[in-house]
Amino acid sequence: MTEEGFYSFSSQSSRELTEEDNEKLSKQTVISDFKKNKLEIEARKNWDKFYNRNKNNFFKDRNWSAEDLKIICPDIDFEKEISYLEAGCGVGNMLFPLVAEIPKLKLFAFDFSANAVRMLEERAKELELPVATAVVDLSIPSSSSPFEEQVDLATLIFVMSAIHPDKMKIAAENMRNLVKIGGSVVVRDYGINDHAMIRFGREARIADRFYVRQDGTRAYYFDLDELCGFFESSGFKCERKEYLHRITINHQKNLKAPRIFVQARFVRID
Incomplete structure (x- = not known):
């Protein structure tokens, strides 16, 4: 594997930590209860600030998305009209490349951040692309959908990890209200023992595998079976699960970072 940005293989297990990794983890310290509560209260504000500061320049369009979805969902006929929801859409880095490759998608999108949704709407307007949008907090229990219909397919791409672990079951239950019976939810997120998890320093750890970045946004690193448990207990059947192993290479510094997703x-199913 010589090119940055591609995972090298998938497996049913994460990577083993090195002695150096364990030493770095041992030096991480847990933040105060006051700061933990403050981060939870200000979660929406911190993401609004993030998008206001970075606009649509921070995340790259996910141009791998169409090819990957066809591999993950081989039984779905993407030549037919399909209703598709990008849950936790940000500025649409999944949605826009996807519809360029699969033009018959009927588009829906929501995010926690009103700033992100506004920027997605502006881009959709420029492209004359109809997208039904909403501002939604997946961590708050809800028995309904913000849209007029349930969708055939939804994606959660690096979304669950931003939610407090105590509320992830609620998020999975809310996704059940958004998807038709027989419809699919595809999740990609950070995995346990990812290089980024090891790199956090002191005063960044909120709880086990749950961290705060310098900008106040948070990231959780999943055990695969744990992730599946949230959805399987919320009316879903797991059709496919895997750890994605990718090596990110910094040629200038001659460094290799083992990324795990x-x-x-x-x-x-009900």
């Missing part, structure tokens, strides 16, 4: 497909 989780990926799974869940089908609503």
Whole structure:
């Protein structure tokens, strides 16, 4: 594997930590309860600030998305009209490349951040692309959908990890209200023992595998079976699950960073 940006293989296990990794983890310290509570209260504000500061320049369009979805969901006929929801859409880095490759998608999108949704709407307007949008907090229990219909396919790409672990079950239950029976939710997120998890320093750890970045946004690193448990207990069946192993290479510094992600497909069964 010589090119940055591609995972090298998938497996049913994460990577083993090195002695150096364990030493770095041992030096991480837990933040105060006051700061933990403050981060939870200000979660929306911190993401609004993030998008206001970075606009649509921070995340790159996910041009791998169409190819990967066809591999993960081989039974879905993407030549037919499909209703698709980008849950936790940000500024649409998944949605816009996807519809360019699969033009018959009927588009829906929501995010926690009103600033992100506004920027997505502006880009959709420029492209004359109809997208139904909403501002939604997946961590708050809800028995309904903000849209007029349930969708065939939804994606959660690096979304669950931003939610407090105590509320992830609620997020999975809320996704059940958004997807048709027989519809799919595809999840990709950070995996346990990812290089980024090891790199956090002192005063960044909120709880086990849950961290705060310098900008106040948070990241959780999933065990694969744990992720599946949230959805399987919320009316979904796991059709596919895997750890994605990718090596990110910094040629200038001659460094290799082992990135670990989780990926799974869940089908609503009731």
